[in-house]
Amino acid sequence: MSTAHGAGCGKVILLGEHSVVHGRPALAAGLSRGARAEVTASPDARSHARFVFDTAEVVVQAADDSDHPLGRAFAALLGTYSAPPPVHLTVRLELPAGAGLGASAAMGVSASSALDAYLGIPRTPLERATQTLAWERVFHGNPSGVDNTMAAVGGVALFTRGEPLEPVRVRKPLVLVIGHSGESSETKQMVGLVAQQLEREPERIGQLFDAIAALVRNARLALEAGDLRALGQLMDMNHGLLSALMLSTARLEDLCHAARDAGALGAKVTGAGGGGCMVALAADHGAAHTILAALQSLGAESFVTEVGA
Ligand code: MEV
Numbered sequence: 195m196s197t198a199h200g201a202g203c204g205k206v207i208l209l210g211e212h213s214v215v216h217g218r219p220a221l222a223a224g225l226s227r228g229a230r231a232e233v234t235a236s237p238d239a240r241s242h243a244r245f246v247f248d249t250a251e252v253v254v255q256a257a258d259d260s261d262h263p264l265g266r267a268f269a270a271l272l273g274t275y276s277a278p279p280p281v282h283l284t285v286r287l288e289l290p291a292g293a294g295l296g297a298s299a300a301m302g303v304s305a306s307s308a309l310d311a312y313l314g315i316p317r318t319p320l321e322r323a324t325q326t327l328a329w330e331r332v333f334h335g336n337p338s339g340v341d342n343t344m345a346a347v348g349g350v351a352l353f354t355r356g357e358p359l360e361p362v363r364v365r366k367p368l369v370l371v372i373g374h375s376g377e378s379s380e381t382k383q384m385v386g387l388v389a390q391q392l393e394r395e396p397e398r399i400g401q402l403f404d405a406i407a408a409l410v411r412n413a414r415l416a417l418e419a420g421d422l423r424a425l426g427q428l429m430d431m432n433h434g435l436l437s438a439l440m441l442s443t444a445r446l447e448d449l450c451h452a453a454r455d456a457g458a459l460g461a462k463v464t465g466a467g468g469g470g471c472m473v474a475l476a477a478d479h480g481a482a483h484t485i486l487a488a489l490q491s492l493g494a495e496s497f498v499t500e501v502g503a
Contacts, residue, residue, distance in 0.1 A: 196234070198312035202303025203228040204289045205296035205344035206370060206473050206501065207464050208417075208425075209432045210353075210410040212388045212439060213403035214338040217355055219410045221362070221417070222340055223501035224348030227288040228300035231308035236280035243268050243283035245301065247291060267298070267332040271305055274325050281312065290495070292378035294465015299341035302329030306346075320359065322346040335382045336389075350502040352414055364502030365420030369476040371453065373489040373496040375445040377469030384466040388439055399439075406435050417502075426459025426475045433462030441467030449494055450474070456488035457481050 203224035210220025236242065241256040245264055254265035256272050272278050283305055291297040306326050310317050317325065323339065323346040330337040340353045350368075352360040392399040409428045416424040433450060436442060442450075442463050450461040453474035458481075461474040474489075476482035482498045489496040 198233045198308050200231045200233075200304045200307025200309070200311055201228060202231075202300040202307065202345040203296075203348045204300045205341055206372065206499075207294075207340065208350075208473070209413045209429060209462075210406055211294075211463075211465055211467070212385070212436070212441065213406040214340050214353065214355065215336060215385055215388070216392065216403055218403050218407035219352050219354040220338070220340050221350070221352055221410050221413050222344045223350045223368070224344045225289070225295065225499055225501070227499070228345065229285055229287045229289070229297070229304040231286075231301075231304035232284045233305075233308040233312040234282050236282045239280050241268065241272055241278070241280045241283070243285065243305075246284065246286045248287070263332050267302065267329045268305070270328040270332055271302060271309070271326065274328055275309070275313065275315075278309070278313065281309065283308065290374055290471075292380065292470065293374055294379070294381075294463075294467070294470035295372070296341040296345055296465070298333045299326065299330055299345035302326040302342060303345040305329070319346045319348075333382065334385065336385060350417065352410070362414055362417055362502075364417050366422070367500045367503040368417075368422075369479055369482045370499050370501060371458070371474045371476055371482050371485040371489065371496060372464070372471050372499060373449045373453065373474070373494040374471050375443060375449060375469050376494065377443060377445055379466055379469035381466040384441060384468045387468070388441070391439060402435055402438065406432060409435075422459050422475060422477060429460030429462045429473075429475055430454075433460075436463050436467055443467075443469060445469075446472050448492060449489055452488045452492055453485050456485045458485050
């Protein structure tokens with residue numbers, strides 16, 4: 195067989211990161227940027243992969259004991275197939291890694307869809323989401339599944355761990371501005387930090403998660419009603435609760451303030467926090483470009499994206 199291709203989306207969490215790990219809902223959207231993969235026959239008896247990032251490349255062999263997580267993740271993904279032939283995988287990432295935009299899930303989903311195309315295996319997006327949890331576990335330890343689900347399914351949806359995905363019908367596409375703090379963070383570590391807080395103070399942190407869940411449910415209603423002002427306020431409130439969980443940084447605070455001062459309807463940390471990206475909601479494309487300029491004037495790599503179209 196010759197060459198097979200696959201793709202996976204990045205994702206942005208509009209509200210509900212972290213509490214989603216502990217059974218509360220999250221509202222998330224697939225991004226048009228993500229990862230693209232290619233599978234060909236291996237020139238030898240081993241499966242290997244090349245991952246192409248913005249400024250670096252990683253070459254690994256698939257092995258459970260690889261000293262690179264990508265080698266272990268690739269082995270975990272191949273382990274979901276029965277007796278796959280040795281393959282060569284190439285993945286090109288279109289997102290910053292370690293930024294809260296679901297880069298690892300996008301890579302896993304793109305690899306799975308290219309492998310399925312290569313092997314002639316049909317799989318629905320939701321089946322792919324389940325399959326790629328094996329990949330995600332290598333990076334995140336205890337992933338809720340929101341990243342790999344959005345990477346496989348796309349669109350805008352309410353995700354609750356262990357429950358059917360609820361696609362959300364967005365009245366108007368959302369115009370978002372995403373700004374990178376320039377600080378990288380590890381999801382596994384940030385999820386661990388929140389788990390420690392929950393263990394120390396189960397009641398208080400549980401209530402905080404419940405408060406985030408209420409914001410998420412209201413945000414879903416706001417999205418369905420096309421009420422962007424309400425959605426923005428709910429995002430701001432969610433940001434406050436994420437800061438209370440020590441997931442923001444001085445740099446992320448600066449970017450959120452700058453976005454709001456430039457007219458954003460709401461702005462918050464997105465993803466694991468502790469660095470990575472923030473997301474701002476804009477009223478329209480014109481407003482988004484003003485917010486973009488404000489973030490760029492602070493030296494933040496930023497872009498405008500539309501979700502829910
Ligand atoms: C990471 O993109 C989102 C977190 O909620 C972790 C997870 O859901 O697995 C921080």
